[in-house]
Amino acid sequence: MDPVDCYRAVTARDARFDGVFYTAVRTTGIYCRPSCPAMTPHEANVSFYPSAAAAERAGYRACRRCRPDSTPGSPEWNARADVVARAVRLIGDGVVEREGVSGLAGRLGYSERQVNRLVTTELGAGPQAIARSNRARTARILLETTAMRAADVAFAAGYGSVRQFNDSIRESFGLTPRELRSRSRRTPHEGAGRIRLELAVRPPFHAASLLAWFAPRAIEGVEAVGERTYARVLNLPHGVAAVELEPHGDHVTADLELTDLRDLATAVHRCRRLLDLDADPVAIDEALSADPLLAGLVREVPGIRLPGQVDGFEMVLRAIVGQQVSVAGARTILGRVARSRGTEVDLELARRHGLTHAFATAESVAEAAPEEFAMPRGRAAAILAVAHAMAAGRLDLDPGADRETARNQLLAVRGIGPWTADYVRMRALGDPDVLLETDLVLRRVLAREGLDRARTDRWRPWRSYASLHLWRTA
Known part of the structure; x- marks a missing residue:
């Protein structure tokens, strides 16, 4: 929040800082995003705030042109x-x-x-x-x-x-x-609970790599991946919802159907985390490009994003089930869990994509018998142990969970090892600095390229993104 640096970003209208700080103009009483095209304030007339709430608390209102409340969040x-x-x-x-x-x-x-x-x-x-x-x-x-x-x-x-x-x-x-x-220049949806909005993105944004990641792992009845869209059913605090996400260059169109409109803000937040929309791709790509091996990979896929999640419990089940089976095999098992323990939905947007269920919750899986999972007894026991721990509040995989504590809690569950715990830390908790050293594919790539710990430590704090690039090479 150095005022000189902030003012330099404002005069350059640098969109990379949108959502990182907000510019308030004393002579107009409004606050803007740094890239606002309507703002050319004198340096003596501006103040900078680290959040929209701070600017509003100081008495400023949001600019109607640049709409600073719709920027990406700070990375x-x-x-x-x-x-x-x-x-x-x-x-x-x-x-x-x-x-x-x-x-x-x-x-x-x-x-x-x-x-x-x-x-x-x-x-x-x-x-x-x-x-x-x-x-x-x-x-x-x-x-x-809406109307x-x-x-x-x-x-x-x-x-x-x-x-x-x-x-x-x-x-x-x-x-x-x-x-x-x-x-408003938008046309309201007449359907109950139907909302369409644009989720802001910092470019570059390599949406194709995200869709390519989600497609083979999509759980039947819960998720569907098209040529340019990703759709799924969400479990939300007040009910279920369906969402269709269509990435574009500088935004993602989100078509939502909610059973309870109080869940709108939470649904938007989880979709942003799913697609890693608040990341700073320029900073990540610049840091990784300093390594000769990664530089070429970054040029091939600029703006790669870390595939996230909308439900921590769903992600830990994906990790446990996928430990020793193929991606297709894991998808089949998870589809059975969704049908037997999930919530059946009847939403127009879901029907459009052939979606029938919200994924199972920890509480519903905790009631299951080990035989329901059609997998080795040890992994079934691990699933049930995690379900009981999350249902009882002993394991926290929410967005604000302490990452190190969550990892240790997972490792304490019999049947969960370092790979599973680190994979959950990377994807469920959004940790940008996880290198899965026990991952067989990554170990082969690292050995092939002669990369040691000293070399990979230079990729901090973006080793999760480096892992994505290395996985692609395999």
Whole structure:
């Protein structure tokens, strides 16, 4: 947050910093993204804030042209593993809306006062203010993309009253809800729970490699991958949903069908994590290109993304089942689990892609007998042990989980070894710096190229992305 560097990024209209910080102009009372085309402020008239909530707390409203509330999130929060980064990920997943700041503090293992102090110090606003800013953004999306009554929008976005909703919208956008809707150029969906929006992306974005990763691993009835789309059913806090994601150069179109509109913000956050949309591909590619071996691979696939997840339990089951079977075999087993222990859905968007079930939850799998899994007894026992641990709250694989603690908890389960624990850490918890040294394919590639620990340590903190490039070579 050095003011000189920030102002240099603003004058260059550098889109790489969108979502990293926000520029507030004192003479206009608005805040913008660094790349806003309408902003050419004098240096003496601007202030910089680390979050949209901090700018709003200081009395600024969002620019109507550049819409700073729709930028990608800061890549810092996914890369870091400290308590503030964990808090930001949990706030984005809707924990404050559902459980309050006390629930957030309980998940982090700190007092409310400590969490408020730490988050405010780094982001300029506390958890409640950040959640309030996110709530206003959700309300704007609903006003612009649905034909819902304003009162229903207020409820779905998480407001306690229509008056609170009206005041918040005016404070954040300088318009009433009615004015905000009338100015929208979007055509609202008439269908209940249907929303279409654009998820911002930092280019370059190599969407083809993501689709190529998801396609052979797609669970029948839960996921479907087309030539340019990825669709799946989601388990969300208040119900199930279906989503179709279509990547483009600078954004991803998300077509959502929700059974409960209160899940909108959480669904968007999980889709962003699934596609790693908040990453900084320029920084990652520059760092990896310093290695002669990786430089050519990065040129072939610029902007590679780490395939994420929408459900930690689903990801750990994928890892356990896939330990010693082929990708196709794992897909068959997981499809059976989805049909026997998952939730059947009847959504128009799901039917369009042949999707029939949401994947099984930890609670439903915990009730199963080992014989249901049609796999070696040891792996079935590991699945049940993980299901019981997650259902009881002894194992946390949520976005804000402590990565090292989660890894140790997984290793304590009989039948789970370092490969499985590290794979879950990489994909379920989004750790950007995991090199699966026990992975057979990677070991062969590293041995073939004569790469030792000293060489691979130079790839920090982006060894997960290096692993993706090396897997491609195999």
